[in-house]
Amino acid sequence: MTLAPEQEAAHGADAAHAASDVFPPFDPTYFPSQLFWLAISFVVLYVALDRFILPKIKTTIEDRRDRIADDLDAAAQAKADAEAAGEAYEKSLAEARSKAHGIAADTRDALDKELAQEAAKVEAELAEKQEAAEASIRAAKDKAFAEVRGIAASATAAAVEALAGVEVSDKDAEKAVDGAMNGA
Amino acid sequence: MADTNPIKQFEVHTVEFFGRELHFELFGYDLSFTNSSFFMVLTSVLTIVLFSTAMGRRATIPSRSQSVAEIIYGFVADMLRSTAGSDALRFFPFVFTLFIFILVANMLGMFPYFPAPGWHSFTITSHIIVTAALAMMVWLTVLVYGLFKNGPKFFKLFVPSGVPMYILPFVTLIEIISFISRPISHSVRLFANMLAGHILLKVFAGFIVMLAAPEALGALGYAVGVLPFAMTLALTALEFLVAFLQAYVFAILTCIYLSDALHPGH
Numbered sequence: 001m002t003l004a005p006e007q008e009a010a011h012g013a014d015a016a017h018a019a020s021d022v023f024p025p026f027d028p029t030y031f032p033s034q035l036f037w038l039a040i041s042f043v044v045l046y047v048a049l050d051r052f053i054l055p056k057i058k059t060t061i062e063d064r065r066d067r068i069a070d071d072l073d074a075a076a077q078a079k080a081d082a083e084a085a086g087e088a089y090e091k092s093l094a095e096a097r098s099k100a101h102g103i104a105a106d107t108r109d110a111l112d113k114e115l116a117q118e119a120a121k122v123e124a125e126l127a128e129k130q131e132a133a134e135a136s137i138r139a140a141k142d143k144a145f146a147e148v149r150g151i152a153a154s155a156t157a158a159a160v161e162a163l164a165g166v167e168v169s170d171k172d173a174e175k176a177v178d179g180a181m182n183g184a
Numbered sequence: 185m186a187d188t189n190p191i192k193q194f195e196v197h198t199v200e201f202f203g204r205e206l207h208f209e210l211f212g213y214d215l216s217f218t219n220s221s222f223f224m225v226l227t228s229v230l231t232i233v234l235f236s237t238a239m240g241r242r243a244t245i246p247s248r249s250q251s252v253a254e255i256i257y258g259f260v261a262d263m264l265r266s267t268a269g270s271d272a273l274r275f276f277p278f279v280f281t282l283f284i285f286i287l288v289a290n291m292l293g294m295f296p297y298f299p300a301p302g303w304h305s306f307t308i309t310s311h312i313i314v315t316a317a318l319a320m321m322v323w324l325t326v327l328v329y330g331l332f333k334n335g336p337k338f339f340k341l342f343v344p345s346g347v348p349m350y351i352l353p354f355v356t357l358i359e360i361i362s363f364i365s366r367p368i369s370h371s372v373r374l375f376a377n378m379l380a381g382h383i384l385l386k387v388f389a390g391f392i393v394m395l396a397a398p399e400a401l402g403a404l405g406y407a408v409g410v411l412p413f414a415m416t417l418a419l420t421a422l423e424f425l426v427a428f429l430q431a432y433v434f435a436i437l438t439c440i441y442l443s444d445a446l447h448p449g450h
Binding site: 042056 | 191192194195196210213214215216218220221224225227228231232235236242244250253254258277278280281284285308310312313314317375379
């Protein structure tokens with residue numbers, strides 16, 4: 001009931017064959033026909049696949065593989081560029097830093113030098129002043145000593161005259177004072 | 185009532201085209217265009233149309249159909265390379281054609297009804313003459329190419345190395361028999377699988393029709409009919425697996441045999 005009438009017609013037309021009790025897959029009636037059409041179908045399919053379809057698939061796959069490889073190469077190149085740029089940046093940064101260090105050191109040196117000069121100048125002035133002060137002190141001391149000698153001599157002469165009644169010349173008195181002073 | 189004869193699906197009959205039978209002869213052979221011829225031509229045309237459509241745009245980022253085409257390509261190429269080595273890739277179009285032809289033919293056979301002559305599907309691989317022709321083609325390719333490429337060294341195939349002298353003649357005899365019987369096992373495997381599967385499907389599907397017949401069990405028939413229906417459903421899934429698997433097995437055996445033609449020394 002679900003089978004189309006064409007089939008019935010085909011079987012009707014082929015009644016002699018259908019009536020034979022041969023198991024259909026082993027029925028040799030249509031062996032030549034099957035081989036013939038198999039050969040045609042298979043050869044057509046082989047040629048179409050071999051000439052047109054398979055090369056198309058092959059080139060598509062290869063193109064994609066090449067494209068991926070190219071893209072990977074480009075990515076690697078970009079990465080290397082980025083790394084180089086990073087290195088250059090680091091380098092310039094280090095340079096700037098060392099330059100800044102140099103400038104700071106120079107400034108410090110100059111300042112130190114100036115400071116040292118100033119200090120030396122002040123020190124020299126102070127030393128000069130000290131020298132002058134010491135000189136005047138020494139002069140005053142010598143003067144005082146000289147006066148002490150004269151006083152001592154005259155005191156000695158006066159003491160001797162008073163005690164022994166001997167007049168002592170200034171020269172002798174001075175000699176005695178000197179000897180006492182040197183012996184002291 | 186639907187025909188429950190499980191053998192009828194294998195019958196080959198001539199086809200009417202606008203009321204005319206496509207019957208013709210050549211050198212006394214009947215080369216009529218039959219339902220079998222219809223499905224052979226359909227298999228090739230469908231494969232070409234599907235692959236051409238899938239590869240029409242050749243996009244770098246493939247569409248789904250293009251992905252499927254490329255996956256099948258890679259699948260067959262890997263199968264050939266892993267079993268027969270890279271130098272076997274010269275046979276790639278041949279192995280690919282065999283694989284896709286059998287696969288598409290098996291899949292077309294899975295339709296119970298089909299817009300074809302007689303409105304029923306036909307499994308061309310369920311006919312021994314078809315599978316035998318394909319197997320002989322492989323066998324002759326191995327024999328001719330093996331002899332052409334290796335010369336007398338091809339016969340080393342029958343004399344395995346490392347076998348003790350006293351059993352070597354026996355082993356050689358076995359190797360020769362196994363080589364000669366290759367096209368038989370190669371073709372019968374595919375043929376028997378498809379034939380048996382389709383008979384089984386039709387038998388269980390026929391049970392449903394018989395149980396549902398009004399003169400049989402009546403309403404009870406519908407209830408019991410669930411059982412063969414479930415079986416038919418499960419068998420259909422199994423047959424889809426078998427349809428793919430047998431195409432794969434045929435192709436991989438072809439690869440193994442071609443490997444012998446390329447490297448007969450094992």
